[in-house]
Amino acid sequence: MLTFILKRLLAGVTVLVAISVATFFLLYFSSSNIARNILGEFATPEQVAAKEHDLGLDQPIMTRFFSWAGQALTGDLGASWFTSEPVAQSLLNRLPVTLTLVVVAIIGIAICATLLGIAAAVKRGWIDRVVQIAAVIGEAIPSFVLGVVFVTLFAIQLGWFPATSSIGPGAGAEAWVASLTLPALALILNGLTSAAQQIRSAVIGQLEKDYVRTLRSRGTPEPVILFKHVLRSAAPAGLTVLSLNFIGMLGGVVIIEQIFALPGMGALAVQSTTLGDTPLVMGVVLYTVIIVIIVNLLVDLANGWLNPKVRVS
Amino acid sequence: MSEPVEIDASQATITRTHVFKRILRNPMGLIALVILVVLLLVAVLAPWIAPFDPNFANISKTLAGSDGVNWLGTDSAGRDTFSRFVWGAQATLLSALLCAAVAIVIGLPSGLIAGYFSGAFDSVANWVVNVLMAIPGIILLLTIRAAFGPSVWISMIAFGILISPGYFRLTRTAVQSVRNELYVDAARVSGLSDARIISRHIFSVVRAPIIIQTAIVCGVAISIQSGLEFLGLGDPAVATWGVMLAEGFKNVYLNPILLLWPALAIGVTIGALVLLGNAVRDALEDREKVRTPKTRRNTLTSTRRITIAAKSEHDHLLDVANLKVGYPQADGFKEVVRGVSFSLDRGEVLGIVGESGSGKSQTAFSILGLLPPEARILGGAIEFDGQYTVADGEDTVSQSRLAKLRGTRISYIPQEPMSNLDPAYTIGSQLVAPMVRILRISRAEARQRALKVLADVGIADPQRTFDSYPHEVSGGMAQRVLIAGAISCEPDLIIADEPTTALDVTVQADVLDLIRDLQKRLGVGVILVTHNFGVVADLCDRVVVMQNGRLVEGGTVRDVLRDPQDPYTVRLLSSMLEGKEPMTMLVTPEGGR
Numbered sequence: 051m052l053t054f055i056l057k058r059l060l061a062g063v064t065v066l067v068a069i070s071v072a073t074f075f076l077l078y079f080s081s082s083n084i085a086r087n088i089l090g091e092f093a094t095p096e097q098v099a100a101k102e103h104d105l106g107l108d109q110p111i112m113t114r115f116f117s118w119a120g121q122a123l124t125g126d127l128g129a130s131w132f133t134s135e136p137v138a139q140s141l142l143n144r145l146p147v148t149l150t151l152v153v154v155a156i157i158g159i160a161i162c163a164t165l166l167g168i169a170a171a172v173k174r175g176w177i178d179r180v181v182q183i184a185a186v187i188g189e190a191i192p193s194f195v196l197g198v199v200f201v202t203l204f205a206i207q208l209g210w211f212p213a214t215s216s217i218g219p220g221a222g223a224e225a226w227v228a229s230l231t232l233p234a235l236a237l238i239l240n241g242l243t244s245a246a247q248q249i250r251s252a253v254i255g256q257l258e259k260d261y262v263r264t265l266r267s268r269g270t271p272e273p274v275i276l277f278k279h280v281l282r283s284a285a286p287a288g289l290t291v292l293s294l295n296f297i298g299m300l301g302g303v304v305i306i307e308q309i310f311a312l313p314g315m316g317a318l319a320v321q322s323t324t325l326g327d328t329p330l331v332m333g334v335v336l337y338t339v340i341i342v343i344i345v346n347l348l349v350d351l352a353n354g355w356l357n358p359k360v361r362v363s
Numbered sequence: 364m365s366e367p368v369e370i371d372a373s374q375a376t377i378t379r380t381h382v383f384k385r386i387l388r389n390p391m392g393l394i395a396l397v398i399l400v401v402l403l404l405v406a407v408l409a410p411w412i413a414p415f416d417p418n419f420a421n422i423s424k425t426l427a428g429s430d431g432v433n434w435l436g437t438d439s440a441g442r443d444t445f446s447r448f449v450w451g452a453q454a455t456l457l458s459a460l461l462c463a464a465v466a467i468v469i470g471l472p473s474g475l476i477a478g479y480f481s482g483a484f485d486s487v488a489n490w491v492v493n494v495l496m497a498i499p500g501i502i503l504l505l506t507i508r509a510a511f512g513p514s515v516w517i518s519m520i521a522f523g524i525l526i527s528p529g530y531f532r533l534t535r536t537a538v539q540s541v542r543n544e545l546y547v548d549a550a551r552v553s554g555l556s557d558a559r560i561i562s563r564h565i566f567s568v569v570r571a572p573i574i575i576q577t578a579i580v581c582g583v584a585i586s587i588q589s590g591l592e593f594l595g596l597g598d599p600a601v602a603t604w605g606v607m608l609a610e611g612f613k614n615v616y617l618n619p620i621l622l623l624w625p626a627l628a629i630g631v632t633i634g635a636l637v638l639l640g641n642a643v644r645d646a647l648e649d650r651e652k653v654r655t656p657k658t659r660r661n662t663l664t665s666t667r668r669i670t671i672a673a674k675s676e677h678d679h680l681l682d683v684a685n686l687k688v689g690y691p692q693a694d695g696f697k698e699v700v701r702g703v704s705f706s707l708d709r710g711e712v713l714g715i716v717g718e719s720g721s722g723k724s725q726t727a728f729s730i731l732g733l734l735p736p737e738a739r740i741l742g743g744a745i746e747f748d749g750q751y752t753v754a755d756g757e758d759t760v761s762q763s764r765l766a767k768l769r770g771t772r773i774s775y776i777p778q779e780p781m782s783n784l785d786p787a788y789t790i791g792s793q794l795v796a797p798m799v800r801i802l803r804i805s806r807a808e809a810r811q812r813a814l815k816v817l818a819d820v821g822i823a824d825p826q827r828t829f830d831s832y833p834h835e836v837s838g839g840m841a842q843r844v845l846i847a848g849a850i851s852c853e854p855d856l857i858i859a860d861e862p863t864t865a866l867d868v869t870v871q872a873d874v875l876d877l878i879r880d881l882q883k884r885l886g887v888g889v890i891l892v893t894h895n896f897g898v899v900a901d902l903c904d905r906v907v908v909m910q911n912g913r914l915v916e917g918g919t920v921r922d923v924l925r926d927p928q929d930p931y932t933v934r935l936l937s938s939m940l941e942g943k944e945p946m947t948m949l950v951t952p953e954g955g956r
Contacts, residue, residue, distance in 0.1 A: 061493070068494045079510040186641065190634030192586035194593055195626050198612055202619055260782040263733050267777075268797040268848060269770020282787050301501035305590045309612075320594055323505035331509065335502060342497045357787060358832040 051354075058350055062343035066336070070122075073335045074115050077328045084326050088131055105131060118332065127336070128329035130322070137333035140318065145337065148307065148314035151230060152299050155237035160292055162242050164281075167249025167288075171257065172276065181246050188243030194305040197236040201309060204232060233310045237302065241295045245288070252287035256280040286353045293349045297342050382571070385646035392642025398635040406453040415443040417450035417602035438607075438621055439614050447602040448624050454603040455585055455632075458519045462584035463577050465523025470530025471573065475561055477531070478538030485535075492528040500525055500587055505596070513598045515588065522587060529576055537569045571647050578640035582633040589629055604628050678749075679706040680888045681730065681856060686743035686753070688725050688734065696741060699725045701912040703743075709855065712882060712889040714899035714920070716935065717909035723892045726909070727858050729753065730890070731775055732765035747773065748855065771801050774849040776859040776878075780841035780866070784833035790844050791829035794851060801852045816847045820877055839870035843877070850881055857882075860892045875901055896936055900924060908932045 085101040086093065093101075102108050106117065121128060127137035170181040205211045211232050256262065257280055265275050307316030315334060322330035386392040405412060421441040429436045435444035477485040500522060507521045541547060541564065550560050589605025591597055597606050604625040611621035686703045689696035700722040707713045715723045728734045730745055732752060740760065745753040752765050765773075777783040785793060791813060798809040810829075817825035820843040833841060842862065849857055859878065863871040879902055882889050891903060899906050899920060907917040908929065915929040927933045 064490075065494050065497050069498060073506055076506050076510045186634055186637050189582065189637045191630045192590060192633070194590050195608070195629060198593075198608070198615075198622060198626065202615055202622060206615060206619075260777060260779055261785045264775065264777050264783040264845070264848075265785070266733055267731055267769055267773075267775035268852075269766065269801055270797065271766075271800075274796075279785050279787070283785070297497075297499060301499040301587075302590070304501045304505075305594055308594055319502055319505055320596070323509040324596070326509050331506060335506070338499050338502055339497055342499065346497070358834070 054354065055347070055351070058347050062347065066339050066343065069335065069339050070119070070332065071115070073332060074118065074328075075111065077326065077331055078111050084131065084328075087325070118329075122332075122336070127333045130330045131327050132325055137329050140330070141315070141333050141337055144313060144315045144318050147312055148300075148303055148316065149341075151233055151237070151306070151312065151314065152296065152303055154230065154234045155241070155299060156292060156296050158234065158238040159241045159245050159295060160288075162238070163245035163249055163291075164288065166242070166246040168253055168276065168281070170246065170250040171253035178250070181243070181250060185243040185247040188240060191240065193236050193240035193299075193302045194309060196239055197233060197306050197309040200232045200236055229310070229312065233303075233306045233312060236306060237299055240302070241299065245291045245295060248291040249284065249288045252284035253280055255287075256283045259283075282356055285356050289349050289352055289356075293345050296345050300338055300341065382643070382646045386639075386642045389642045389645060391638045392646070395635040395638035395642060398631060399639065402452055402456060402632060402635075405449055406456045409449045409453045413443075413446035413449040415446040417447045418442065418600065419446075435624060436618070436620070438610050439617075444607075444621065444624060447607055448604075448628065450602045451604045451607055451625065452628070454515065454601050455588070455605070455628075458515050458588055458603070459581040459584040461516060462519040462523040462526070462588075463580045465520050466527040466530055466580055467573070467577070469524060470527035471534055471569075473527075474531040474534025475538055475565065475569075478535035479542060479557070479561060479565070481539075488531065488535075492531055495525055495528050498525060501590065504587070504591055508591070508596055513596060515592075515598050515601050515603065518591060519584060519588060522584060526580055526583065529580065530573065533572050533576055534569050537572060538565050541565050541568050571643060575640045575643050578636045578643070582636040585629060585633055585636075589625075679746075680709045680711075680748055681707040681890075682744075682746040683726070683730065684744045684746070686726065686729060686745060687741040688722070688729055689739055689741045691737060691739065696739065698741060699912050700729070703907075703909070703912070703914050705907050705914070705917060707856070707888045707890060709888050710882075710886045711905065712879075712891060712903045714903035714906040715890060715892045715909060716894065716896060716899055716906055718894050718935070721909040722912035723909045724860055725912075727860050727890060727892045729760060731773060731858055732760035732762060732769065733775075734760065770797055770854075771852055772854050773856045773858065774852065774854040776842075776846055776849045776857060776862045778861040778864055780838050780845055781833065783845055784841060786833050788832075789829070790831055790833060790836070794829070794844070794848055797848070798851055813847075813851065816851050817844070819850075819881070820844075820847045821873070822847075839866055839874065842866060842870075842874055846874070846877060846881070850885065850887075853885070854887060856888045856890070858890045858892070861894070862891070863898060864893070864895075878902065894935075896924070908935065 085098045085105065085107060089097055089101055099108075106114055109117075118128065125138070127141075129136050130140065133140075166177075166181055170178040211228055262275060262280065265279060270279075303314065304316035304319050306312075307314045308320065315337070318330065319334045321327070322334060386396070419442065421437065421443075423441065424433070424437055425439050425441040427433060427437045427441075433443045433445065435448065437443055438447070473484075473488050477488045503525055504518050504522060507518055511517045538561075547560060547564055550564060555563070585604075588597075589603065589608060592603055592605030593609045593612070595609055597603065597609070599606065607625035608622065608629070611619075611623075611625060614621055683706070684704050686700055687698060688700035689698040691697075703722070703726055705713065705715075715726060717723045725734070725738075729740065730747075730752075739758045740753050741758070742755075743753070744751055744755045745760075747768060750764065750768075751761075752768070753760050784790065791810070794813040794816070795806060795809040798804060798812055799806055802809070802812075804812070814825040814829055817828055822828050822840065822843055828836060828840065828844065833844075836844070842865075846862070849859075862878065863874050866874060875898060878889065878891075881887075889902075891898065893899060903920050905918065906920050906923050908915050908923070908931065910931045916923060916927065916932045923932065924936070927936055
């Protein structure tokens, strides 16, 4: 088990390194004029040169990368070129907002999609058709379009929710929940139907297995077959869908946060990439990829627990 | 040796037109195609349809409503919404196609190579795929934009690269599954080069999944690209639906209708793409939608009650009378069991013999009440120990009546040992659970009993088997476990469906010995479904022979073996004597199947 975890972690680290290198070199193209942008157009060439020296921009790309990576290994992600705020600090301020939103949405999707998927697989009939049609609609409307519709309808036209709310978790539970409801709903509705569809086919696939018939022949009640046996074997497929959903959501949430003006990682990502703020972009990328790796590892572990065959190999 | 290849190619053409027709016949597929064709026409004809240049701004007429000049009004810069909408179709669709094209160009060849030759390239490619899959799309696109500026085309190329693993995996899996097929081997033996094999045989396999994937990818591309533009990161000089959406959202307080058109266009386009993908998939899966015809259920409810009440006069353990089972198809029902009658007494072993497709398993599952949900009883009755599980006139097996019998009085030994145990639970827990429920004993007691039953079926180390997962034991062992499960609750009737077919010859004899031994000791009635007369001779008291859903012969084993009356029985017997398994070729075309 331990070697399994270590292996996955090692694979994760190589992915992390590869993405870091790629991003750093990509950003090289955007940092050509950066000192001038920071100082403004009235800065003298000497000031610009001094700034470039400060930021290490006068050094070759390889040297810059290794000095950044060396610092990052010690946990120091540097400071933003534009605001001088430590990158780790601003990420830690923003991360809770984004993670709460994404985790709430994933839990919502997990619960609703499982219930809907099972209902569609077992009952078939009209529930099945509704899920199938809803899956198409859900896939067709991107989460940010849903977000826009929600803001227009529930916040602006009906006034039930705050349209924009630049508040964090510190602003009181009620306001926090109110500000999260619409964005979470937009994310849930977008991911829910396709997840339900996947869980439906996984459950149907299991229901057609021979062992289910044998369980029935032993007089096992249908609810036991469904929840103890079928659901457990269908769960890995569901978990995979959810983890893909999660990764997709880390991107989708960038736009959602912009629509609802939530102070999460999204705004940071947009700002830093638009300005070419290399340390901040690297921080955002690093954190996101680490989250993705952790989620994938958790899914692997859960699958191992669910399926004894995986556990052995 | 070019002949078989030619035939193959022509067949591929036939299936392709067939699939296309089926897509058109599916209303959803037709709607999706019509929408997409209209959109493509709009995009291609944009210069002629749009009354204005997309960026022509009439500053004196901003945020106007619709009128004769500006059909859909104007935006905050005084640009014509309709013209921008039409040009937007062009830019949006073109960029989506670009993204899909990039993804195909990268994913398809690499998937082909990785799947066909595997080896080092496969490992490297898989590693790259894992890297790409770990990158959240938007973040990468933001970085790309920072590096190369706000170009729709560059960001779509980047996204195409990012999304290419989808094609890679698809192609690789398809190729891997085909690579070892016999016909590919045959092509290789006949001297076709690898390139020819890939293009001729393997390409035809991946073509359809690629179409489906492309529909999905185009949808995702439109979604993510309009998302970027919505963030204000698009190229303001190119009018796309995403740019229009962002512009509409800026003015949502002043003129919310500006949001409607781009949002609608994005939703409808992606929806049409998803529907098209689904339609292609359905057409390929060849799922003719068959509605279950209503049977005589309603008209016969009253007679049914009468027959249930009337207890039958004979005293068999099991009585099957004129049983007919069918499956719905386009025109009515396809009968797989056509009027089968037999009975079984306590302590008796009855063999049902026939080749695959003869209806013997369907008969067995009718008795167990484990027919697939779409199956219908088209006639006849089944009576177990004086109680009807299928009464005359009922079109399904009564689950409420059988639920009380299944596991307790009727049990089942399946054919395929490994697939009939839940891989997620230990063998012990799968044996204990039914006993706790049916015999109402404690877990500890059930555990003792399970160990004893495992010893009874000849397992040397019951404790070890009890603690094992199904994948940790051999097939013969698993079959013993299943037999242990079948006898654990002391049933009166055991239905064994080809219990030895999946086992090695040496293990077969052991398992048959075991069943005979248990049957003698417990005095249960056994129905043994098999295609093998050797098994019948070994184990059964009486035998019935089935062909095309009918009984062709029945009697004591001695009589049937010594003096078979029906020519079909003779053929079955002689094929057994030649040491061959009977094949479906033996079926006379009488059934029209």
